[in-house]
Amino acid sequence: MSKFRNTDTNHPHMTVKNDIIVGLDIGTTKVCAIVGQLAENGKINVLGMGKAPSLGGVSRGMVANISRAEAAIRAAVEEAQRQSQVDIKTVFVGIAGHHIKSMQHRGTLSRKNAFEEITQDELDKLESDMENLALEPGLEIIHVLPQEYRIDEEEGVKDPVGRMGVRVECNYHIVTGQTQAARHIIMAVRRAGLEVADLVVEPFASSAAVLSEPEMEAGVALVDIGGGTTDICIFEDGFIRHTAIIPIGGDRVTKDIQEAFGIMKEQAEIVKVNYGSCYPTESMKNQVVVVPGLPGRKPKEISLFSIAQVIQARMMDIIEKVDYEVELSGIRNKLGGGMVLTGGGSAMQNIAQLFTFHTGMEIHIGMPSQKLAKGMVEEVRNPMYSTGIGLVLKGFETSQKLNLPGNELIPKKEEPKVAETRREKVKEKVADGNKKPGFASNIFTGNWGLFKGFNEWMKDGEDFNED
Numbered sequence: 001m002s003k004f005r006n007t008d009t010n011h012p013h014m015t016v017k018n019d020i021i022v023g024l025d026i027g028t029t030k031v032c033a034i035v036g037q038l039a040e041n042g043k044i045n046v047l048g049m050g051k052a053p054s055l056g057g058v059s060r061g062m063v064a065n066i067s068r069a070e071a072a073i074r075a076a077v078e079e080a081q082r083q084s085q086v087d088i089k090t091v092f093v094g095i096a097g098h099h100i101k102s103m104q105h106r107g108t109l110s111r112k113n114a115f116e117e118i119t120q121d122e123l124d125k126l127e128s129d130m131e132n133l134a135l136e137p138g139l140e141i142i143h144v145l146p147q148e149y150r151i152d153e154e155e156g157v158k159d160p161v162g163r164m165g166v167r168v169e170c171n172y173h174i175v176t177g178q179t180q181a182a183r184h185i186i187m188a189v190r191r192a193g194l195e196v197a198d199l200v201v202e203p204f205a206s207s208a209a210v211l212s213e214p215e216m217e218a219g220v221a222l223v224d225i226g227g228g229t230t231d232i233c234i235f236e237d238g239f240i241r242h243t244a245i246i247p248i249g250g251d252r253v254t255k256d257i258q259e260a261f262g263i264m265k266e267q268a269e270i271v272k273v274n275y276g277s278c279y280p281t282e283s284m285k286n287q288v289v290v291v292p293g294l295p296g297r298k299p300k301e302i303s304l305f306s307i308a309q310v311i312q313a314r315m316m317d318i319i320e321k322v323d324y325e326v327e328l329s330g331i332r333n334k335l336g337g338g339m340v341l342t343g344g345g346s347a348m349q350n351i352a353q354l355f356t357f358h359t360g361m362e363i364h365i366g367m368p369s370q371k372l373a374k375g376m377v378e379e380v381r382n383p384m385y386s387t388g389i390g391l392v393l394k395g396f397e398t399s400q401k402l403n404l405p406g407n408e409l410i411p412k413k414e415e416p417k418v419a420e421t422r423r424e425k426v427k428e429k430v431a432d433g434n435k436k437p438g439f440a441s442n443i444f445t446g447n448w449g450l451f452k453g454f455n456e457w458m459k460d461g462e463d464f465n466e467d
Contacts, residue, residue, distance in 0.1 A: 019038060020035065020036070020037050020047070020086055020406070020407040020408065020409070021035075021036050021037075021044075021092060021392045021395035021396055021399060021407070022034065022036075022077075022080065022086075022088050022090065022091045022392070022395075022407055023036070023091070023092050023094075023205070023387075023389065023390070023391025023392040023394075023395060024076075024077070024091040024092065024093045024094070024189065024194075024388075024391065025094050025202070025205075025385075025387045025388040025391060026054070026058055026063065026069065026073065026093065026094065026185065026188070027054060027058060027096075027226055027228065027387075028054060028058045028059060028060060028061055028226065028227035028228025029053070029054055029226075029227030029228070029250075029251055029344075030052065030053060030054055030072075031051065031052050031053075031058075031069075031072040031073055031075070031076040032049070032050070032051040032076060032385060032387075032388045033049065033050045033073075033077045033080035033088070033091070033388070034046060034080065034380060034385065034388040034389060034391070035047040035048040035049070035080050035081075035083075035084040035086050035088070035392075035407070036375075036392035036393075036395075036396075038396050039373035039374070041373060043371050043372055044371060044372060044389070044392055044393065044396070045373050045374050045375040046372060046374075046377060046379070046389075047083070047084035047085075047086060047376075048079075048080045048081070048082070048083030048084025048086065048376065049079075049080055049083060049376055049379055049385075049388075050075070050076040050077060050078065050079025050080030050082070051076050051079070052072045052073075052076040053072065054068070054069070054072050055068040055069075055071055055072045056068050057069030057070070057071070057072055057188070058072075058228065060097060060098065060228040060229055060247045060249075061096035061097040061202075061226070061228045061229040061245065062096070062097040062099070062181050062184070063181070063184040063185050063187075063188050064184075066184060066187055066188045066191065067191075069184075069188040070188045070191040070192050073188060073189060073192040074192045077091075077192065083376075085409060085410045085412075086410065087408050087409075088194065088407050089195060089406065089407055090194065090196075090197045090406070090407060091189060091195070091196065092197050092198050092392070092394060092395040093186075093189060093196050093197075093199055093200070093391070094199075094200055094202040094205055094387050094388075095142065095181070095185060095199045095200065095201055095202065096201070096202040096226070096229050096245055097177070097178070097181055097229065097245060097247070098229070098245055098246070098247035099177050099178040099181055100142075100176070100201060100243065101175070101176050101177075101243075101244075102173060102174065102176070102242060102243035102244070103173075103174050103176070104171060104172070104173060104174070105130060105133065105171075105172050105174050106169060106170070106171055106172070107127075107129060107130055107169065107172060108167065108168070109122060109125075109126045109167070109168040110166065110167055111166050111167070111168065114164060114165060114166040116164070117162050117163065117164060118160045118161055118162065118163050118164065118165065118168060119161065120161050122168070123161065123168075123170075126168070127144055127146060127172070130144045130172050130174060131144055133174070135176060138178055138179055138180065139176045139177070139178060140176065140177065140178075140179045140182065141174060141176055142175045142176060142177045142201060143174070143175040143201060144173075144174055145172060145173040145174075145239075145240055146170050146172055147170070147171040147172065147173060147239040147240075148170070148171055148237075148239070149168060149169065149170045150167075150168070150169040150170070151163055151164075151167070151168055152165045152166060152167055173239070173240050173241065173243070175201050177201075182199060185199065186199075197395065197398075197399065198394075198395070198398060200390075200391055200394045201243065202224065202229075202231050202245075202387050203222060203224055203231035203232060203233035203243060203245070204233060204390070204394065205386075205387050205390030205393070205394050206222060206224040206233070206342055206343070206366075206386045206387050206390050207235070207240075207390065208371075208390040208393040208394055209342075209366075209371055209387070209389040209390035209393060210222070210340060210342050210367060210368055210371075210383070210390075211235070211340060211366065212370070213238070214337075215337040215340070216235040216238050216239075217237060217238045218335075218336035218337040219235060219236040219237070219331065219334045219335040219337055220234075220235050220335055220336075220337030220338065220339070220340055221233075221234045221235075221322075221326055221329075221335055221338070221339045221340070221361070222234070222339075222340050222366070223339060223340070223343075223346075223355075224341075224343040224346075224386060224387065225250060225318070225341065225342075225343040225344070225345025225346050226250065226343045226344060226345065226387070227249050227250050227251040227344065228249045229245050229248070229249050230245070230246040230248060230249050230318055230322065230343075231244075232245070232246070232322060232325050232326075234326065234335070236331045236334050236335070241329055241330075241331055242325065242331075244328075246318065246322065246325075248314075248317065248318055248321070249318075249343075249345055250272075250343075250345035250348075252314060253272055253276075253310075253311055253314045253315070253345070253348075254268045254269045254272050255268070256310050256313070256314050257271055257272055257307065257310055257311070260306075260310045261291070261306075262300070263291050263300065263302075264294075267292070271289055271291065271302070272307075272311065272348070273347075275289050275304055275307060276308070276311050276348055276349065277304070277307070277308040277311065277348070277349040277350050278308070278311055278312055278315050278348050278349065278350045278351045278353070278354040279308060279312060279349075279350040279353060280304075280305045280308035280309050280312060281305075281308075282305075284303065284304035284308060285303055285304075285305045286303075287303065287304045287305075288301045288302060288304070289301070289302050289303075289304065289307070311348065312354065315348075315351065315354055316354075316358070319355060319358050319359065320358075322355075322359075323358070326359070326361075335361065338361045338362030338363060338364065339359065339362070339363050339364070340364050340366040341355065341364070341365050341366060341383075342365070342366035342367070342368075342383040342386040343383055343384060343387070344382075344383065346365050346383050347382070347384070352365060365383065366386065367381055367382075367383055367386075368380065368381060368383070368385055368386045368390070369381035371393060372389070
């Protein structure tokens with residue numbers, strides 16, 4: 001749990017019923033809310049999902065405009081609530097941004113009686129002492145994660161409870177962040193009428209969604225390429241050893257395409273998603289994408305080769321920074337599980353090959369589907385939802401330790417029989433031919449022309465998707 005967890009025992013609507021968890025991923029390009037219910041096998045049933053554009057409220061993973069972020073949160077949560085039919089009151093929220101840093105610290109507990117068993121209360125006290133470490137002004141501790149313990153002269157103890165000893169030491173992975181950044185998130189969520197159950201550093205959430213226990217034991221680097229940031233979480237022996245967040249993501253790739261070819265941002269995003277590749281090939285030189293020009297200007301023909309060159313240049317920048325963090329962790333040679341890529345940016349063509357070539361590591365694309373039981377599985381199995389799914393999973397890990405307003409199913413209301421009678425009458429009128437012919441097929445005719453050029457452009461480019 002983070003230091004920002006909600007432990008208010010005086011909340012007027014507090015309940016211990018926490019079997020429905022909502023994860024809220026406030027990203028640079030989108031806000032996503034996922035409603036999950038714990039299944040018997042430890043996986044989650046996805047009851048509903050809502051997403052909305054961030055509306056400029058988030059920049060590089062941090063809330064920059066509280067009002068706009070609030071509006072995006074409201075839109076995403078309302079859609080999730082409509083789909084799931086759950087009255088959403090409490091959310092587990094992701095936190096990211098380049099201000100997130102990590103460090104290792106060792107705590108020590110001296111015991112008076114070596115023949116008394118070590119208790120969980122003693123370990124909790126040792127952990128809580130870590131939250132009082134002196135930090136630079138403006139920083140706060142977000143997570144304190146215990147790793148291996150040492151009891152007297154015995155190293156590598158994972159669970160000291162029930163053991164005996166005089167001196168207990170523990171290595172802690174401590175994650176810090178800017179107080180102001182955390183407060184902005186909490187303020188935006190509360191203005192949207194919700195309670196923040198806990199803040200979870202986003203790469204921790206993504207790891208929960210896409211990594212298996214054997215991978216974490218073997219050693220693995222999780223790289224989540226989001227819109228505004230690239231989040232890194234490195235595991236070894238089942239413990240998090242290094243955490244970092246790079247303030248560059250897929251949105252920067254879109255910006256590069258926009259600037260390189262002088263097109264609109266919306267067009268650049270579509271070009272990236274539908275025709276982008278991280279590796280330019282000779283065959284791409286003869287293939288072009290026709291992008292509609294601005295009003296009164298000619299369309300632009302852009303070769304797929306040129307697009308790939310732009311994407312590759314930016315991805316190389318990201319890979320170099322990721323590789324630096326892996327080296328900084330000091331355990332590159334202990335990562336038997338290689339590197340797992342996830343997030344929306346991991347969907348770009350040939351990204352795994354580019355990472356492999358420049359890092360020399362085995363690369364996999366991480367999907368959250370392995371943690372899903374049933375429900376809206378197809379809708380959220382995309383790697384762009386890894387953080388949202390992970391927030392739900394992390395919520396289930398800690399929800400029973402918190403005092404939270406419960407997220408409960410909205411009771412279904414039985415409609416009066418008179419309403420059914422009226423509905424039947426309407427059906428009879430339609431059957432009698434009172435509906436104007438062709439109405440349904442022509443209802444959108446007036447506005448369809450606004451998108452005609454864009455749709456034709458996409459249709460013309462369908463052939464390129466076969467390569």
